[in-house]
Amino acid sequence: MDNLDRSILDLLRQNARAGYGDIGSVVGLSASAVKRRVDRLVADRVIRGFTIQVDPAVDGMGTEAYVELFCRGTVAPEDLLRILSGVPEVVDAGTITGSADAMVHIRARDIPALEIALEKVRLAPNVDHTRSAIVLSRLIHRAAD
Structure with a gap:
């Protein structure tokens, strides 16, 4: 290239x-x-596809939060992937350094739906607790993929 x-x-x-x-x-x-x-x-798979980006609010998913996920003991990334894949409101997640095990980005239609999604994550085996921050306004968004 x-x-x-x-x-x-x-x-x-x-x-x-x-x-x-x-x-x-x-x-x-x-x-x-x-x-x-x-x-x-x-x-060469440098370009993986062409797509559109739709405003999440148009799709009724205007409420978002970043959630730190804390697990009991050692949890493999594959286990976290399996847990989080079962929650459709999870739009992005990754393992991180620091005291939390993972950072999860959740989008929901409103606060009650966000709370339900958080409960699904919290009820997963090996999840000890979460710490959430609800997004008030999006300042910058650059698609990395």
């Missing part, structure tokens, strides 16, 4: 619907050269 590929990726991140000709005019390539590069990036 070279700097032209990185520039193409940056432009596609800004607008995945951008035309090859439009991208080419910015990076200094023909539309067909951009298409070949994009096709190669897809084949």
Whole structure:
């Protein structure tokens, strides 16, 4: 991957619907050269897919929280994955350093639905307790994937 590929990726991140000709005019390539590069990036799995992002509030999922998950004893990441995969309100999760075992991002339609989702997580085996922070306003969101 070279700097032209990185520039193409940056432009596609800004607008995945951008035309090859439009991208080419910015990076200094023909539309067909951009298409070949994009096709190669897809084949090499650098680009994993093209998608849309819908405002979660439109889908009725406007309430969100970040939840620290504390477990009893040692819990394997695979066990946490199994536990959290069973809660559809969990939209992102990862194991972390520090006193908590994992950080979980939950989206729900309202506070009562958030509370139900939290209870599902808390009732899982080996989960000792959670610490939650409800998001008041989203300031920056950059899709990393």
